Amino acid sequence: MKIKINKKIISYILILVIGIGVGAGGMLMKDKFLPNTGQDTAESHESTKDEIGPLVELSEFTINLDGGGIVKTKVVLEGVDKKSSEEIEEKAAFLEDKVIAVMGSKDLEDMRTANREDLKKELVTELNKICDDQIQDVLFISFMYD
Template structure:
């Protein structure tokens, strides 16, 4: 036995299904079960704006650093370290030689492909902040590249 559906009923069933699907997905996004890239982008922009709005911490300039890259190539850079507060400036200055040594070790472990992209710069920056904070007990707020030149 065959069921005979006319076009109006088929369209109505499909319409109800689509509306239900949209409602269900919308509910999952609203509850945060399904992440929405736009929401993540907005949170990222908000975090960046908050970061920029904070006061600039004390700055410590490291002397020029030139390293041989792992696998060949040379990197020449000048770095400024931003401290978290005025007290951190003194502690960073006291540990400058250790911060410089750790910076050289991190940079020398990189390959040319790690340093030639913007993404690579950001990853190096994050690694330097992490490594420097291990030495300075979280006194480093940011690492700023004043100069970043590489050669094969």
């Protein structure tokens, strides 16, 4: 009994094996010659999230809310590393202006406790546009709304 092997199937299998070998080899070579890629940076940034960065206190704010109401708050920014505190302090006036703009665009319902985490995330995103991703968290030291 002879088994007939199709040359076309063998060539497909051979191409698949070579492709897998080249892909695996490429990944190993990439790690050896290019160890610091964007993914590694993102992972290292996440690992620094567990560490407390330098804290920079901003002015106390009294902000008129959209649609009526006010919020009075004291904000502290957490930097990603020791160098970040210098940049945050240098740009404090711009950061304070952005805090007022973001919070002033919200209504009273947005200031409630349930929505505060979303507000903090939005503030981090907007403030990082000014400080080139040097802020890892926004902390509210005091927070009153009416």
